[in-house]
Amino acid sequence: MKHNIKKFKIITAAVAFGLLFSSTSCVNDLEQEPITDVTSASVFADFANYPSALAKVYGGFANGGQGSNGGNTDINGIDGNFSQYTRMLFTMQELPTDEAVIAWNDGNLHTMHKMTWDSSNEFIAGMYYRIFTQIATSNEFLRNMTDDKLAANNITGANLTEAKYMRAEARFLRALSYYYALDLFGNVPFVDESYLPGSVNPPKRITRADLFNFVESELLAVSNDLKAPKTNEYARADKAAAWALLAKLYLNSSIYNGSNHNTEVITYCNKVIQSGYSLKPKYADLFLADNDKNNPEVIFPIAFDGLHIQTSGGTTYMVHAAVGGSMPASNFGIAGGWGGLRTTKAYVGLFSDSNDQRGNFYKDGQNLEINDLGTFTDGYAFVKYKNLTSGGTPGVDATGNFVDTDIPLIRLADIYLMYAEATLRGGSGGNLTTAVGYMNNIRTRAGYATTLSSINLDFILNERGRELGWEMTRRTDLIRYGKFTTAAYLWPWKGNIKDGAAVGDYRNLYPIPAKDLIANPNLVQNPGY
Secondary structure (H helix, E strand, O other): OOOOOHHHHOOOOOOOOOOOOOOOOOHHHHOOOOOOOOOHHHHHOOHHHHHHHHHHHHHOOOOOEOOHHHOOEOOOOOOOOOOOHHHHHHHHHOOOOOOOEEOOOOOOOHHHHHOOOOOOOHHHHHHHHHHHHHHHHHHHHHHOOOHHHHHHOOOOHHHHHHHHHHHHHHHHHHHHHHHHHHHHOOOEEEOOOOOOOOOOOOOEEEOHHHHHHHHHHHHHHHHHHOOOOOOOOOOOOOHHHHHHHHHHHHHOHHHHOOOOOHHHHHHHHHHHHOOOOOOOOOHHHHHOOOOOOOOOOEEEEEOOEOOOEOOOOHHHHHHHOOOOOOOOHHHHOOOOOOOOEEOOHHHHOOOOOOOOOOOOEEOOOOEOOOOOOOOOOEOOEEOOOOOEOOOOOEOOOOOOOOOOOOEEEEEHHHHHHHHHHHHHOOOOOOOHHHHHHHHHHHHHHHOOOOOOOOOOHHHHHHHHHHHHOOOOOHHHHHHHOOOOOOOOOOOOOHHHOOOOOOOOHHHHOOOOOHHHHHHOOOOOOOOOO
């Protein structure tokens, strides 16, 4: 069972006020409707409601609807489980890469790995509207947390201090969603808390470079206002989370706005590293049902619970979809597999050392070659997330349907890898010996008996693949290295060719959904679509 964060994980009628729904870009597509008669004014008049209101903002990363298992979906036109935030993020960041393929043929899902998607793809739209639904939820919270409104509601003393921390957390969560909008879509509609629901004017378009500046400014601001590292409740943002996201933003700045911020990457990685985090001794334990306990490595997770957050997205998807063929479901703490996710021989090839515990592939009855994307036994299964505790017992849901495991969205190993890459790219303040030491720490944990004496950028990309597989970073990493669309690196069925082929560079960005272009004349489609 989880602890501390529980009140932030239970999404009840008290949380689903209806106040936290507001329009973003295409109102008709979102079709968000209040489910109670509670108003913002009545909710925020009492500080006792604030934790539940903030829980709604956090809960949007875990739940796809207002009911259990994606029921009463937030987004019209796509199932509430398919459109759950991290499941959509996996679809965008992993399925088009060497790390993952899926057997299912739901809608246009098959176009994701083939890299043949277009602007009518419902899964791309699902991610887009999920991002902006989350931004709208954050904005509604922030509208009610201004200094003037806190004073008008007589929020004083310790409650005022805590309310300001909550306000900073909501700004961080909004910045996190805008970071994904920046990364996935580039030039998008922009709304902050000053844009009122029901406005007759559609949101303005913000360029990718300007959105970079906004995300940067928000993270710099909240890094001063959040609680100190490791002092907040589990799964709530603190200063270290803001520093880590700044490092991610800066690492990709050459893609986002053509700038070089490798020095800043090193600065903010150092801030995180010096905050008391350490690698969890056993790699596999990072992805188990009790990974919320005694975990010194995770900086910011998305929390799940088999009883209180019942979704077919999240890690329920990550575990069930990766089990099929002859794989014993009980070995994963679940009642049965869904026969969907596997990996490619290109990804398997990154693991040349049999001692590497991260290269945990299930091969019995599985073919290394993928002749048919729709056949689960084509492609090795990748064993990572499980609904078992470190002691081997299943998660708390007795049915075996829903998973307890949290998703470590940001963790220390990623910080080490970013530090090393930024150092190799010439960032000031980096130390190559220190960077090599961090890589050896990661590899020793993974099972390597020998140590490195030197590293290079290609090694870092491959090590990111080994260390962070299926952690929703791969597409971004391949783009940064110029290998996502080009012939510089091929994997099976890239470009809808069995042995892989280059695709147009315009696919480094996803298209703005066609429906939103119709609804908002301020928007412009990304080139190539």
